[in-house]
Each structure stands twice: as C-alpha cells, then as structure tokens.
Amino acid sequence: MDRKQVRAFEAFVNESGDALLRTATLLTSDRHAAEDLYQETLHRLFMHWSRVDNPGGFCRRVMHNLVIDLARARQRRPRELELYENYDGTDPQSGDPASAAELRPAVLAALDTLTVHQRAIVVLRYFEDRSQDEVAALLGVSPGTVKSTASRAVAQLRTQPGLVALFADASTTS
Numbered sequence: 430m431d432r433k434q435v436r437a438f439e440a441f442v443n444e445s446g447d448a449l450l451r452t453a454t455l456l457t458s459d460r461h462a463a464e465d466l467y468q469e470t471l472h473r474l475f476m477h478w479s480r481v482d483n484p485g486g487f488c489r490r491v492m493h494n495l496v497i498d499l500a501r502a503r504q505r506r507p508r509e510l511e512l513y514e515n516y517d518g519t520d521p522q523s524g525d526p527a528s529a530a531e532l533r534p535a536v537l538a539a540l541d542t543l544t545v546h547q548r549a550i551v552v553l554r555y556f557e558d559r560s561q562d563e564v565a566a567l568l569g570v571s572p573g574t575v576k577s578t579a580s581r582a583v584a585q586l587r588t589q590p591g592l593v594a595l596f597a598d599a600s601t602t603s
Contacts, residue, residue, distance in 0.1 A: 434478055441484050442471060448557075449488055455552040456496045458537040466495055489567050493549050500545040535591025542589065547582035554579050 453463035470491045481487045540548055553564045565572045586592055
C-alpha cells in the first residue's frame with residue numbers, strides 16, 4: 430500500500446472511528462469485546478483497503494459477520510455473567526448524560542435478549558438511523574426481512590422491564 434492509500438485509510442478512521450466503535454459497542458454490549466471487534470474490523474479493512482469501494486459498508490458487514498461468529502462460538506461454551514461498567518461520558522450522541530447513564534445498562538441488557546440478526550437490524554436501523562433499504566443492502570437481506578425483523582425485535586424490547594417506562598414516555602409525547 431502506498432502512502433496516499435495509507436493517508437486515505439487514516440482519514441477514514443479519524444472520520445468514522447467513533448461511529449464504528451459505537452456500533453461495535455451496541456452490537457456486543459461489552460466494551461472490551463467491542464474494542465476487539467473494532468480493532469479486527471479495522472485490521473481487515475486495512476488488509477483490503479485497495480479493493481474496497483465503500484469502507485463504511487465494508488466495516489459494518491465485517492462487524493456483523495464477526496458478531497455472528499462470536500455468537501456461534503459463545504453457544505458452544507457455558508454462558509458467563511456479564512457486568513456492565515458505569516457510563517463513560519465519551520458518547521457524543523447522548524443528549525443528556527444523566528439519563529444516558531441511567532438507560533445504558535437497561536438498553537444493553539434489553540439488546541442482549543435479541544438474536545444476533547435482530548440486534549444487528551435494530552442497531553443499524555434505529556441507533557445508526559439507517560433506512561430499511563440501507564440495512565437490507567448492508568446485511569444482504571430483503572427490505573421486507575428488515576421490516577418484519579425490526580418489528581418483532583421492537584415488540585420484544587417493549588416487554589423488557591428496564592425499557593417499559595421509556596416506551597411509555599415515548600407514546601405519551603407523540
């Protein structure tokens with residue numbers, strides 16, 4: 430890889446790194462696993478940089494595939510109890526740091542109840558604010574699959590005790 434390509438890769442990482450790490454955190458619910466996922470994704474992107482036309486899409490696809498691989502590997506082992514760390518104020522998308530600190534463990538615990546496929550669709554669709562067509566293209570499924578899976582996943586999230594009040598507040602303000 431020549432210097433121009435290296436600079437282009439570095440510029441992409443500087444521009445998109447925070448969003449990719451946030452996506453990795455939402456996909457894994459574990460800060461340390463998210464950092465590993467982020468690092469492996471950037472490593473694979475670097476190795477294929479000269480052949481990648483859409484680095485953002487490539488990274489999301491790699492993350493999705495790696496999360497599925499991790500889930501399959503995790504199914505072969507006994508489940509461990511995970512403890513969530515306190516909120517760190519480095520997430521620039523949280524509007525109110527106090528309420529974000531209260532919601533973070535509840536959101537991550539609720540996301541843990543979803544399948545890997547449901548979780549990927551919810552993260553891309555609602556946390557990254559992508560259209561159904563974009564999510565379908567990124568995951569290689571039909572827009573109808575995105576729509577039905579998102580609907581089922583949101584219905585499941587609405588039943589989670591930590592999020593019931595959040596959905597009740599959202600329906601009263603609409």
